[in-house]
Amino acid sequence: MLESDFQKKNRFFLNMGPQHPSTHGVLLIVLEMSGEYVLDPQPVLGFIHRMHEKMAESRPCQSFMPNTARMDYVCALPYNHGYVSLVERKAGIEVPRRAEYIRVITSELNRVASHLLWLGAYLLDLGAFTPILYGFDDREHILDILEDITGSRLTYCYYRFGGVNQDIDDKFVDSTRAFIKRLRKRFVIYEKLVTKNIIFIKRTENIGIVSPDMALRYGMTGPNLRGSGIAYDVRKNEPYSIYPEFDFEVPVGEQGDCLDRYMVRVREMEQSLRIIEQALDRLPEGPVRAKVPKNIKLSPGDCNFAVEAARGELSYYLVGDGTGVPYRLKVRVPSYSNLSCLPELGRGILLPDLVSILGSFDLVIPEMDR
Amino acid sequence: MAQETTNFKQDILFHEFNATETDYNQRGYHLEVALEVNQVRKFAQKAYDQGFFLVFVTGFHVLPEETEEGTTSGLNGVYQFARFDRLYRIKGQVSVPEDMSLPSICDIYQGADWHERETRDLYGINFEGHPNLKPLLLSDEDTDFHPLLKEEKKLKSLEKVSWPPEALESVDADTDAKASSTDSIDS
Numbered sequence: 001m002l003e004s005d006f007q008k009k010n011r012f013f014l015n016m017g018p019q020h021p022s023t024h025g026v027l028l029i030v031l032e033m034s035g036e037y038v039l040d041p042q043p044v045l046g047f048i049h050r051m052h053e054k055m056a057e058s059r060p061c062q063s064f065m066p067n068t069a070r071m072d073y074v075c076a077l078p079y080n081h082g083y084v085s086l087v088e089r090k091a092g093i094e095v096p097r098r099a100e101y102i103r104v105i106t107s108e109l110n111r112v113a114s115h116l117l118w119l120g121a122y123l124l125d126l127g128a129f130t131p132i133l134y135g136f137d138d139r140e141h142i143l144d145i146l147e148d149i150t151g152s153r154l155t156y157c158y159y160r161f162g163g164v165n166q167d168i169d170d171k172f173v174d175s176t177r178a179f180i181k182r183l184r185k186r187f188v189i190y191e192k193l194v195t196k197n198i199i200f201i202k203r204t205e206n207i208g209i210v211s212p213d214m215a216l217r218y219g220m221t222g223p224n225l226r227g228s229g230i231a232y233d234v235r236k237n238e239p240y241s242i243y244p245e246f247d248f249e250v251p252v253g254e255q256g257d258c259l260d261r262y263m264v265r266v267r268e269m270e271q272s273l274r275i276i277e278q279a280l281d282r283l284p285e286g287p288v289r290a291k292v293p294k295n296i297k298l299s300p301g302d303c304n305f306a307v308e309a310a311r312g313e314l315s316y317y318l319v320g321d322g323t324g325v326p327y328r329l330k331v332r333v334p335s336y337s338n339l340s341c342l343p344e345l346g347r348g349i350l351l352p353d354l355v356s357i358l359g360s361f362d363l364v365i366p367e368m369d370r
Numbered sequence: 371m372a373q374e375t376t377n378f379k380q381d382i383l384f385h386e387f388n389a390t391e392t393d394y395n396q397r398g399y400h401l402e403v404a405l406e407v408n409q410v411r412k413f414a415q416k417a418y419d420q421g422f423f424l425v426f427v428t429g430f431h432v433l434p435e436e437t438e439e440g441t442t443s444g445l446n447g448v449y450q451f452a453r454f455d456r457l458y459r460i461k462g463q464v465s466v467p468e469d470m471s472l473p474s475i476c477d478i479y480q481g482a483d484w485h486e487r488e489t490r491d492l493y494g495i496n497f498e499g500h501p502n503l504k505p506l507l508l509s510d511e512d513t514d515f516h517p518l519l520k521e522e523k524k525l526k527s528l529e530k531v532s533w534p535p536e537a538l539e540s541v542d543a544d545t546d547a548k549a550s551s552t553d554s555i556d557s
Contacts, residue, residue, distance in 0.1 A: 045484075046507040053492075054517050089398060216454070218481035219424040225454070232454040301533035304398030304450070304459065317450065319430055321531045328430040328518075328531075330448075337424075340484045369507060 007034045018047050022125040022355045025365030029342070029358075031351070038354050041346040043339055049369040056329035061087055061296060062161065064329070069155040071333060072367040075114035075310035077107045077146075080159040085240060086305035086316040087161050091296050099163035099288045100242045105279045106146060106158065108272040109176065112183070113142040114310035115265045115272075118362045122262070123194060125359035126203050131194055138186055141179050148172060161296060163289030173280055180273050187270065195266065204258035208345055208357035211256060218341040222312025222334050223264045224361055228256030234308035245282075246275045258360035265362070295324050311335050311362055335361070336368045387413060397533070399450065399459035406464065407472060413462055414449070414475040414482075422451035422460065427475075427485035429466070429493040431518065433525040440468060444525065445493055447472050465528075466495055474500040492518040 017028040026047035032040040052071060056064045068083045069076035081103055088095060120135030143153045149168050150158035158165050194200055210220065210228050225232055233250045235243040251267035253260025298320030306315040312334030319328040338361050346354050388404040405413055417424075427449050434444035445466040452459045466472055474497035476483040486497040487506035494516040497503055505512060 046505070046509065049507045051517055057518075057520075086398075089396070216421070216423045217418075217479055219426075219479070220481075230454050237454075238457050300531055302397065302461070302531075304461070306398070306452075306459075313425070313452075315425055315450070317426070317428070317448070319531050321526050327526065330426060330428045332426040332450075336484065337481055340481050344480065 010034075011039065016041075016354075022358060023365070024121060024363060027363065027365045027368075029354075031354075033351070036351055038346055038349055038351055041342055041354060043342055046369055048366050050366075052370045053329055053331060056326050058325070060324045061298060061326055064326075065159075066155070066157045069152075069157055070366065071331065071370055072309060072311065072314075072335075072364045073154055074117055074364050075110050076154065076156045077103075077110040077158065078307050078309040078314060080156060081107050081241070082305055082307040082309075082314050082316050084159045084161055085307065086303065086318055087296060087298070089305055090298050090303045090318060090320060091161070091292075093162045093292050093296075094290055096163055096287045096290055097242070097284050098167075098286045099290075101279050101283050102164050102168055102288060103159060104241055104243065104246075105168075105176070105276050106150070106156075106164075108276050108279075109142050109146060110156075111310045112269050112272050113139045113146075115269050116142075118265060118310075119190070119194070122359040122362075123200070125355055126200065128194070128197075128200065131190070134186065134189065134193070138183055141175075141182070145172060145175050145179060148175075160289060162292040163287070165289075167288045173283070176276065176280060180277060183269070183273065187266075190266070195263075201259065203352075203356050204262060204360065206255075207258045207353050208349075208360060209255055209257045210341065210345065214341060214344065215256070218344075219337040220312070220341065221337065222309070222362075223268060224261055224312065224338050226250065226264045227253035227261035229254055232313075234306050234313050238306055240305070240307060243275075246278050248272075248275050258356050261360045261362075297322060297324055298326060309334055311364065311367070312338060331370060333367045333370065335363050335365075339363055339368060386416075394459075399461045401458075401460045403460060403462040404464075405449075405462050407467055410447070410449075410462075410464055411473050411475060411478070414478045417451045417460065418478050421455070422453055424479040424481050424485070425450040425452050425459070427482055427489055429489050429495055429518075430531075431493065431520045431525065432528045432531060435528065442466070443468050443470050445470070445495055446528070447489070447495065449475075469496075470494060471496040471498050473498055476500055492516060494519065 011032060011034050014031040014033050015028060016031055017023040018026040028044040030042045030044060031038050052067050055067055068079040072079055116135045116139040120132030123131040147153050149172055150156045212228050212230055215225050215228050229252050231250045231252050236250055248271045251264050253264050300320055300322050302319045304315060304317050306313055314334060315332035317330040318326050321327040387409060390402045392402050394400050429445050429447050432444050435442050443466045447464045447466055449462040472495055474486055476486055484506055486500055487503060489495050490503055491505050491508045
């Protein structure tokens with residue numbers, strides 16, 4: 001980037017957000033600008049900080065369940081999943097197999113819904129209006145399917161310690177199978193509409209390249225990391241629930257630009273569909289909820305549980321003190337670490353490219369602010 | 371494969387530090403490292419050299435203890451590292467001295483920058499050497515308000531919120547079983 005004397009004298013600050021459409025929530029980025037170039041982007045967080053971790057310390061562990069869905073509201077079921085699995089590990093609760101199958105099916109449906117929302121919103125950031133209409137149309141089907149069994153459309157509180165709240169029925173199985181069939185046909189449309197679009201490629205290729213070393217220094221995870229060619233997926237690397245029983249791939253990109261991150265998410269949706277299909281085929285009979293004590297005691301000592309949320313590794317770290325109330329609960333959220341590389345990544349780039357990078361990170365602000 | 375895993379474990383056992391292998395199925399991490407304040411940076415550097423990524427930095431608040439060097443602040447810094455290429459998680463824990471400061475590791479792991487700012491917000495731990503230790507999650511006016519500090523009557527001693535010592539000793543017995551479970555993941 002060449003900066004003329006005029007530009008050097010006329011550096012200015014620009015507040016991007018907290019109401020900017022492409023920050024997708026109340027995120028503020030203070031940009032030091034020279035002309036159209038970004039010199040130093042500094043994210044400012046905390047606009048919707050609710051101190052979930054303090055809430056966890058002040059109520060029995062069961063009562064924290066609804067909070068888990070209110071961090072990443074776009075993909076809430078993996079957050080449910082991580083929290084119930086954490087307490088199950090701490091209290092030594094066995095989960096019936098059917099319940100684990102239902103958890104995996106619903107979590108993967110939620111992941112597809114999250115990626116569809118991202119796909120539409122990202123293209124909207126880049127100036128294409130149509131894809132969000134297609135994306136929301138497909139996502140709506142998933143929300144309807146999940147609403148029938150969980151009772152909510154967004155902030156799910158469906159999993160319970162030792163199982164799930166209620167069993168799935170034939171209607172759920174049929175509509176999920178029908179949806180998978182439908183979405184596979186829609187992928188063809190997306191490919192024609194987006195993936196091969198020359199304007200889209202120009203806006204994403206070679207933009208915002210995250211090197212593997214940079215990803216390691218910032219602790220990036222999820223599709224943002226896999227775009228850089230590192231096949232780290234908690235479902236494979238640190239298998240939990242019944243994921244080891246399914247045959248699925250971990251798509252990776254090559255150079256870590258915005259286009260690679262896009263391709264990873266698109267290919268991941270197909271892998272999620274494969275997991276759901278296999279789970280539906282092998283769905284065992286049996287109870288969906290184990291008998292657990294009404295007041296769960298968290299024994300003294302710490303315990304960690306990691307799951308793969310739609311945006312990367314979600315870790316719950318719990319310190320118990322022998323009562324039913326967690327002594328300390330730390331929630332490690334993926335978007336927080338993913339975004340922390342922005343000051344380094346966004347130095348010396350054009351403002352439109354910054355919008356492209358932010359979109360490709362798939363940020364959910366309430367998750368970062370907690 | 372089992373051989374490789376064993377060697378790997380020996381390599382990263384962090385011999386300079388007070389490290390204990392733990393039962394992964396019980397705790398969700400493999401190695402617990404008890405750190406002194408002056409070891410924190412060395413520990414982070416070693417983790418970086420060996421290819422670990424930073425999962426999080428946080429803290430927790432217990433009852434202050436009388437030690438030979440004086441009273442502790444009661445705060446503990448917790449560091450967690452993991453790997454991209456295989457299943458191995460490390461937890462480092464350090465007791466924060468009375469002056470409430472820990473060395474910053476954000477020049478080794480740039481990702482620690484925000485985690486340390488957040489920990490300062492919530493606990494008031496001062497990270498020495500951090501270039502920009504201003505509030506991140508809390509507002510700029512709240513520099514003296516640390517929500518995760520507990521009231522005195524709710525504080526428990528570190529012993530009461532740690533795994534009982536016998537749980538540590540029983541770990542050696544099932545190390546083999548753990549090694550084989552690690553193998554199945556790599557394949």
